Amino acid sequence: MSALSTTAAPSRVAYRSLAVASVDELVYGKAPNPICVGRGLEIGSGTVVPEINFTLPPIDINETTWPEIRRQYASMIDGVCTRAVALEAPGLLVEFETLPPMTNRPEWGAEITSILAERIHEASDRYGLKAALRLTPNDSRDHIRPPKMRSGPYWDSMCRLFDLAGPSGADLIAIESTGGKEICDEGLMNADLRTMIFALGVLAPRDMEFLWSHIVSVCRGAGITPAGDTACGFANTAMVLAEQRMVPRVFAAVVRVASVPRGLVAYECGAVGPSKDCAYEGPYIKAITGAPISMEGRSAACAHLSSVGNISQAVCDCWSNESVQNVRLLSAYAPTVSLEQLVYDCRLLNRASAGGDSDRLRMRNWLVESDSALDPQAYVLRPDVVMRISAEIIKEENPYLRTRNAVAAALAELKSAQASGELRIAGNEVKWMDRMCRAADSLPDSEEAMCESMRDQLQDAPYLPSEYGLA
């Protein structure tokens, strides 16, 4: 167990030591704090389980199409459960991530949740499938600009869906929260480190604390599990922009590490995992909190390109496909096909670990070494790098100061790796390393000073400081 200490905010307790004791203990399938959810599904206690997510093909969501949408979800979950049973999957985590109309009209989101839960329970009762359902309401609060983070119709409908989650049959709640995204987007487009750190290190953690205190309270009341969050709208946006050659990969790598302190806040407020699959910062979350994590990589190619396809699997506890549209392929519909791929991925990992800790470690290291030298975004997911940077992050309690530490440590790791030849950085990216180092060196020493330094720049920005508890 990692040591905790109380911070000024009563609902948040900050991690001050690493839950994972050594780099050789940061492995796939095993987390210091495993959980058991839903119908006997154990996560982090030795076995990697598949997590499947699916979505609709292009279709308007309205009253007229709703019966067809219900039918499609029923069909997708039937196909997935049948294939999981046929392949003797060690377990099955199903994620239902709502589309905006299903959060804005929470009864719709709850209706689909019920359909999925019913089918999962049926497969569990009939075939003994160990399974659970994760409900991830999309965060609608930024549907207006400037976003209203703590009140208003979008907040109300999202909260209503949280309330309906347990009664509808969800076993876990997760979210891709968006606090600070309205400022981060501008920082990402301009590769502006200071603006990005203000968004990720000041605004986002403040929102996370507000939001996750609420989610944890709802989950405890309903007897379900508060799972985790993801910096999807921040670091994955940077990753996608980097894959499209829009921003430097070194910048995306630094943004990934900078997103860790934000993510920690959910766990410091009571989340227990597994983290969201698209939270590629998951290895850091696991190292610090000990919570099991869900990850995605090469088997999420159906959703997006990534340069961390193998290394992202190296310390996962659930292995996900991100999401796939319900379209017909030669063998079956895409969600069923995707589940089959995940089951085989997990089978291989679990076979290796059945050979003992040394085999588990060998498999982990192959996954790591196959990616880590090729891209800075992969390099910062190396278990040894994760352990070193995590140790720097928890030297501070304040999220801004943690973010500042994270950025400085990430830049130092990347520079050292480039110098030693362990990492290849493209010629046109090298100058960006220098730019980022200069920007990191000039960061203010406190959250207050950071806020003050951003005041003029954000005067006309589409955000309301009061929504983050700022004056």
Added chain:
Amino acid sequence: MSDQHPLYAAVLEGDAPTARKLTQAAVDAGEDPQSILSNYMIPAMDEVGRLFEENEYFVPELLIAARAMKGGLEILRPLLAAKGAEPVAKVVIGTVRGDLHDIGKNLVAAMLEGGGFEVIDLGVDVSPEKFVAAIKEHNAQIVAMSALLTTTMPGMKSIIDTLSSEGVRGSVKVMIGGAPVTQRYADEIGADAFSDNASGAVRTARSLIPA
């Protein structure tokens, strides 16, 4: 050679203060505003687009170049207007109803401005009616729309249908883009053009305007 002019270099390097200073100096020296724009600034932005497409420049470099261009344009615009010169074209741009993903749209808007277009940015989650009203109000020649979600993509067809029912389809060219959007989809819904990147969108927009 236009590419040896310091204003060309200032725009290419995204040095906004210098671009403004050199634009003012060129105006003060009696150079024709249209020549300043056509000989130095637009070629510099074209070069920025080329460097971006060849993976030499990243978007931030493209944006700071566009800002440098904009700084110079602020000096030239009143002079161009006084001479009766028009922008390359007016473009109304926004994300379709239900879609809040605006990074791509913002990039296209910045690049179009850098390319000499006047851009009317309607923001995110824009209804067909708002697109039509803006096209009419600004007498726009191009409407550009984007969607990131497969579930919001059908909104593009709704907008094109509304342009037709409101009688403005014939006077405006429709450009579309966004991660799930393809040329085939553009053809299916009757859009005039598609681009899968911000720099290409400028070329595409130019190709839609009669020479």
